Amino acid sequence: MFQAQALRMQQVGPFGRRPSAWNDRSMTAGESTFGRKRDGVSEGLIAHAYPTRAHERAAVAITDFFAAQQETDAVLLVNSCARGKATPDSCLDLQVIVPTDAVPAVEPRWHRFADENAAVDDLYPAGRFSELHLDVWDGVVVPGVIDDEGFDYLEVSVGNLFVYRVPLFRRGDRYEQLAAAWLPFYSDSLRRERLEAARWFVLDNNLARIPWFLGRELYFQAFDRFYRAFQGFLLGLHVSRRTYPLAYNKWIREQVVENLGLPELYDELPGLFQLDRFESRALEAKADRLRSLAEEYLEL
Helix, strand or coil, X not given: CCHHHHCCCCCCCCCCCCCCCCCCCCCCCCCCCECEEECCEECCCCCCCCCCHHHHHHHHHHHHHHHCCCCCCEEEEEHHHHCXXXXXXXXXXXXXXXXXXXXXXXXXXXXHHHHHCHHHHHHHHXXXXXXXXXXXXXXXXXXXXXXXXXXXXXXXXXXXXXXXEEEEEECCCHHHHHHHCCCCCCCHHHHHHHHHHHHHHHHHHHHHHHHHHHHCCCHHHHHHHXXXXXXXXXXHHHHHCCCCCCCCCCCHHHHHHHHCCCHHHHCCCHHHHCCCCCCCCHHHHHHHHHHHHHXXXXXX
C-alpha cells in the first residue's frame, strides 16, 4: 500500500479490546498515541472503530500472529478503521513494519498463516467489498518525483503510516525512529521543492492545456487534465500548510474543513465539477477558477 518509494487513517467502536498476548506497548480500544506528546513530537487525536466483529476478530488474530514474530517492529491499523469511519463493506487495512532484511523471512510465514486462519477467512463475507489489505515491509519511505506523467504519493504514504494510524503492537523504538524523520513535517528544503513542483504540475502541466483540448473537442481529455490538476492542487495545499494528506480522491471535506481548517475553500470545490453541458467550453471557466485558487492557496 505505502511502500515502493511512496508510489502508491471518532468515536470508539464497540468491539475493541486488548488481547492478553500483546505486550505492554499494544493500544487499548479506541486509543492511539496520535494526540500525545511523544519523543518531542506533538500529534493530533485519533480513535479507531471496527465496523463488524469479523473486522475486529481478523485484526486481533493478525496482531497476535505478528506479535509472536520476533522481527516485528509494529502492526498499524490504517485508513477508515483507524479513523472510525469504516462500514461493514470497508476493507481492513494493516501495515506491518519489520527490518529490511527480515521481510523475505516474515512474508512467507504470514501468507501460510493467512491461508489457514478462520478469522482472516471470515472477513471476506462480512461485507460486499470487505477484504484484507496488508503489507509487510520495512517502513522506509523514499521520495519519488512530480513530473509530466503524474506525482508520487509521498505525503499520503507518510500521513497514513505515521499520522493517521493506530498502533496495535510495537516492539522497540525502530518505528518511532522512522517516524521522527518525517514528523511533524519534512524539511523546509524538500517542502519548497515539492511545492514548486506541485504548482508547476497544476498550472502549467495540466490547466494550461485545457483550452487547447477543448478547442479540439477532446472533452474527456480536457476533463482528465482538470482532475489531475485538482489532485495536484490538494497535494500542494497540504504541503503549503505543512500537513500530511489522507488521499486525493476521497475524504476531501474531512481534509479541507477539519484537518486544514479551510471551510471557505471547501465551499468552492464541489462547484468546480458542476457542468451544465459536458461537450462545451464550460470546463475552461472551471479551470480558470482552479488556477485562481492555486495561485492564492499554494503559497511558497
